[in-house]
Amino acid sequence: MTMVEPNNEPLPKKERMKIPRQTMPEQDPKERIKNFREVPYGLPIDIAIKEAQRCLECKKPKCVAGCPVEVDIPAFLIKIAKGDFVGAARKIKETNAIPAICGRVCPQEEQCEKVCILANKGKSVAIGYLERFVADYEREHGKIEIPNLPPPTGKKVAVVGSGPAGLTVAADLAQMGHKVVIFEALHKAGGVLVYGIPEFRLPKAIVASEVDYLKLLGVDVKTSYVIGKLDTIDELMEMGFDAIFIGTGAGLPNFMRIEGENLNGVYSANEFLTRSNLMAAYNFPDKDTPIHVGDNVAVLGGGNTAMDSVRTAIRLGAKNAYIVYRRSRAEMPARLEEIHHAEQEGVKFNFLTTPIKYFGDENGWIKKMECVRMELGEPDASGRRRPVLIEGSNFVLDIDTVIVAIGNSSNPLIPRTTPGLATNKWGNIQVEEQTMMTSRPGIFAGGDIVTGGATVISAAGAGKVAARAIHRYIMGLPSIEDKVEGKIPKEEAKKL
Amino acid sequence: MTKIIDKRELCEKVCQFKIEAPHLVRKARAGQFVILRLDENGERVPMSIGGLDKVNGILTIVIQEVGKTSGAMNRMKIGDCFADVVGPLGVPSHIEKFGNCVCIGGGVGIPPIYPIAQALKEAGNNVTTIIGARSKSLLIFEKELTEASHRLLISTDDGSYGTHGFVTTVLQKLLNDGEKIDMVICVGPVPMMKAVVETTRKPAIKTYVSLNPIMVDGTGMCGACRVTVGGKTKFACVDGPDFDGHEVDFEEMTKRMKMYIRQEKIAYEKFLHDGCHLKKQMDTISN
Numbered sequence: 001m002t003m004v005e006p007n008n009e010p011l012p013k014k015e016r017m018k019i020p021r022q023t024m025p026e027q028d029p030k031e032r033i034k035n036f037r038e039v040p041y042g043l044p045i046d047i048a049i050k051e052a053q054r055c056l057e058c059k060k061p062k063c064v065a066g067c068p069v070e071v072d073i074p075a076f077l078i079k080i081a082k083g084d085f086v087g088a089a090r091k092i093k094e095t096n097a098i099p100a101i102c103g104r105v106c107p108q109e110e111q112c113e114k115v116c117i118l119a120n121k122g123k124s125v126a127i128g129y130l131e132r133f134v135a136d137y138e139r140e141h142g143k144i145e146i147p148n149l150p151p152p153t154g155k156k157v158a159v160v161g162s163g164p165a166g167l168t169v170a171a172d173l174a175q176m177g178h179k180v181v182i183f184e185a186l187h188k189a190g191g192v193l194v195y196g197i198p199e200f201r202l203p204k205a206i207v208a209s210e211v212d213y214l215k216l217l218g219v220d221v222k223t224s225y226v227i228g229k230l231d232t233i234d235e236l237m238e239m240g241f242d243a244i245f246i247g248t249g250a251g252l253p254n255f256m257r258i259e260g261e262n263l264n265g266v267y268s269a270n271e272f273l274t275r276s277n278l279m280a281a282y283n284f285p286d287k288d289t290p291i292h293v294g295d296n297v298a299v300l301g302g303g304n305t306a307m308d309s310v311r312t313a314i315r316l317g318a319k320n321a322y323i324v325y326r327r328s329r330a331e332m333p334a335r336l337e338e339i340h341h342a343e344q345e346g347v348k349f350n351f352l353t354t355p356i357k358y359f360g361d362e363n364g365w366i367k368k369m370e371c372v373r374m375e376l377g378e379p380d381a382s383g384r385r386r387p388v389l390i391e392g393s394n395f396v397l398d399i400d401t402v403i404v405a406i407g408n409s410s411n412p413l414i415p416r417t418t419p420g421l422a423t424n425k426w427g428n429i430q431v432e433e434q435t436m437m438t439s440r441p442g443i444f445a446g447g448d449i450v451t452g453g454a455t456v457i458s459a460a461g462a463g464k465v466a467a468r469a470i471h472r473y474i475m476g477l478p479s480i481e482d483k484v485e486g487k488i489p490k491e492e493a494k495k496l
Numbered sequence: 497m498t499k500i501i502d503k504r505e506l507c508e509k510v511c512q513f514k515i516e517a518p519h520l521v522r523k524a525r526a527g528q529f530v531i532l533r534l535d536e537n538g539e540r541v542p543m544s545i546g547g548l549d550k551v552n553g554i555l556t557i558v559i560q561e562v563g564k565t566s567g568a569m570n571r572m573k574i575g576d577c578f579a580d581v582v583g584p585l586g587v588p589s590h591i592e593k594f595g596n597c598v599c600i601g602g603g604v605g606i607p608p609i610y611p612i613a614q615a616l617k618e619a620g621n622n623v624t625t626i627i628g629a630r631s632k633s634l635l636i637f638e639k640e641l642t643e644a645s646h647r648l649l650i651s652t653d654d655g656s657y658g659t660h661g662f663v664t665t666v667l668q669k670l671l672n673d674g675e676k677i678d679m680v681i682c683v684g685p686v687p688m689m690k691a692v693v694e695t696t697r698k699p700a701i702k703t704y705v706s707l708n709p710i711m712v713d714g715t716g717m718c719g720a721c722r723v724t725v726g727g728k729t730k731f732a733c734v735d736g737p738d739f740d741g742h743e744v745d746f747e748e749m750t751k752r753m754k755m756y757i758r759q760e761k762i763a764y765e766k767f768l769h770d771g772c773h774l775k776k777q778m779d780t781i782s783n
Contacts, residue, residue, distance in 0.1 A: 185582070185713070185715050186582075186713060187533060187540075187579070187580045187582070195713075195717075223580070224580045224581065224582035225582070226582060226583070226585065226715055229523070229583065229584055229585060229715075230519060230520065230523055230583070230584070231523070251715070251716055251717050252716050252717070252719075252731075253717070253718065253719045255719070255729065257729070261729070262722050262723075262724060262729060262748055262752065264751060264752060264754070264755045265755075267719075268718060268719040268720075270717050270718045270719065271712055271718035271719055271720045274712050274713060274717070274718050275712060279539065279540070279712070280537075284759060284763070285564075285759070285762055285763045285766050286537065287537045287539075288534070288537055288538050288539040288564060288565055288763065289539040289540075289712075290539075290756040290759035290760070290763070292755065292756070292759075363751060363754070364748065364751030364752065364754075411715070411716050411717065411734075412716075412734075413715060413716065413734070
């Protein structure tokens with residue numbers, strides 16, 4: 001018998017090793033394709049304790065090094081095992097202000113759980129499940145509290161964009177005593193967490209609650225405020241901000257530039273997901289924003305955004321929902337869990353396939369999609385084998401909705417209106433890696449606007465690095481980890 | 497929350513709102529647009545700027561009831577608030593000293609012509625404005641445009657006021673009379689903009705049109721507002737809304753604007769039905 005009760009006397013290692021990795025109960029696929037409720041239910045208390053007891057409390061925990069936001073994982077797992085769930089949540093929040101989000105959308109299997117010592121001996125500790133568990137516990141039991149904040153420093157930082165990078169920068173800087181104002185272009189804060197990631201994967205109430213936590217930390221959130229239009233970055237500087245962080249995300253959806261792409265029924269994933277998530281079009285006409293989903297939906301791409309789109313399409317009534325991906329299953333960038341969920345929900349996968357042309361009817365609606373088959377050739381710059389078109393393999397599918405989920409380019413709104421802000425050939429803002437400072441002193445950037453489309457947690461990680469560097473910059477502290485700051489003394493930087 | 501400080505019905509189903517948005521108004525320029533939301537359930541609706549009172553920070557917008565959202569907006573009263581307004585969005589109209597400019601507005605495309613005409617006049621141009629409506633009773637902004645232009649010309653489809661015909665009838669007459677026109681800018685329904693660019697194509701007069709496709713975010717993130725201009729896909733929200741009219745694929749745009757026609761009908765009928773139902777209930781209560 002393994003123990004499930006909280007226990008201040010830790011289990012002997014041998015006993016812990018006997019506990020199998022716990023699974024999280026989730027909605028039945030047949031049911032969940034009819035609703036937008038969250039798929040996994042979360043861990044019950046006894047299961048959470050049991051799972052936390054599996055942690056072997058390594059002397060040099062690899063999981064912490066595997067976490068982009070440096071969560072002290074063993075420390076919070078021990079607290080769970082002892083039944084101190086609120087303490088566990090606060091332990092996480094010392095370094096990660098958005099655990100309820102990260103617990104749900106981080107690719108733990110690629111990070112902390114990948115390097116867990118138990119991963120070699122079977123199955124890693126379900127760190128993600130447990131992070132979600134304690135964050136939910138704290139929120140649902142009304143235990144969210146303001147941590148002890150240091151006295152105000154009198155410094156002000158503007159954060160542009162309220163996605164995972166911006167939220168992390170804001171939380172970290174607020175906890176260092178700085179005044180933070182977030183500027184968000186949309187009417188709701190959260191960035192991709194509210195417009196991109198579907199309700200069934202990340203309930204919007206949870207994002208709202210994490211944003212509320214930031215407000216408790218003293219962060220001001222200004223929505224419907226487009227930097228680059230209403231005010232420029234330089235105007236923010238003139239308004240007295242000591243530093244600015246740009247975390248505006250990957251803004252401009254890529255299309256394939258093939259014939260018929262502007263037919264009705266062809267969406268960017270950004271638009272499709274924004275309609276469904278931010279605007280809650282799945283509740284039309286109770287919500288005013290409409291969305292169109294036909295019987296036969298093709299989603300182009302193999303990433304998480306493609307999975308989110310195709311699973312949303314199924315919930316909105318698609319009879320046949322296809323993933324059309326130009327490489328094979330092995331190269332899909334989506335999380336395994338997302339692919340698995342999509343398969344359970346009846347998504348059909350067309351690998352090594354790419355569309356070359358769309359055919360519409362007289363009213364301009366897409367009706368058919370001509371595709372070709374691909375084969376994998378030599379590895380490309382990404383290290384994945386490059387898909388090569390097979391001549392003469394053309395075929396036509398009846399398709400009445402297409403969702404293009406092949407990535408984003410950077411939005412030019414801020415680079416165009418900020419003189420001297422260096423960008424690379426793709427328009428991404430260039431930063432000094434150790435500090436995330438841009439070519440303009442005092443202006444920092446991080447997340448997808450720097451890297452191109454990546455993950456929530458890598459954006460949060462960048463935010464963490466930036467927050468630390470911003471703190472040093474505005475406090476005039478000597479630089480240890482970064483070089484750029486030292487090169488440009490603050491007085492001089494201010495003149496620029 | 498964005499407060500309505502003045503509201504006036506300009507003609508049937510068309511209302512003018514003056515709303516408080518000091519920061520936005522201070523930054524906005526002619527030809528830009530805003531996105532407005534009715535309430536917490538509201539869609540994001542792009543709206544042309546129909547006037548900028550820079551002194552008092554007041555934004556003018558004109559809304560024509562064509563569906564649920566516009567219908568509900570036009571039933572709002574002075575003192576009510578929109579959920580939010582965001583802007584200024586889009587690239588301002590290209591303003592320079594062209595010489596002789598013709599500003600053309602039709603329907604609810606007339607108000608956005610007003611700040612554009614003002615800006616062109618201020619830039620030292622000789623501004624002729626042509627506005628058109630189906631009938632005299634539907635003609636709006638005559639007073640404003642008289643003041644903003646050197647010359648105001650009017651057309652009505654039924655001949656009840658001004659020239660009998662369309663704005664293009666008036667424009668063609670100017671061309672026939674041998675007037676030198678250096679630039680035309682046009683805001684209005686798609687068929688009207690299409691007719692205007694066809695009129696100016698042969699004499700090769702630079703013609704800008706201000707497009708109003710379906711949008712969601714209005715900052716380049718969603719791509720709903722794709723338009724084909726010169727064979728290339730552009731986003732009206734960040735590349736426009738003004739484009740070289742001779743390069744615009746109006747046929748595609750017309751079709752794209754009908755994308756949600758079915759849903760719009762459902763929402764509008766529900767809105768009108770719920771409105772009637774509510775009114776009946778109120779009547780019952782007051783009786």
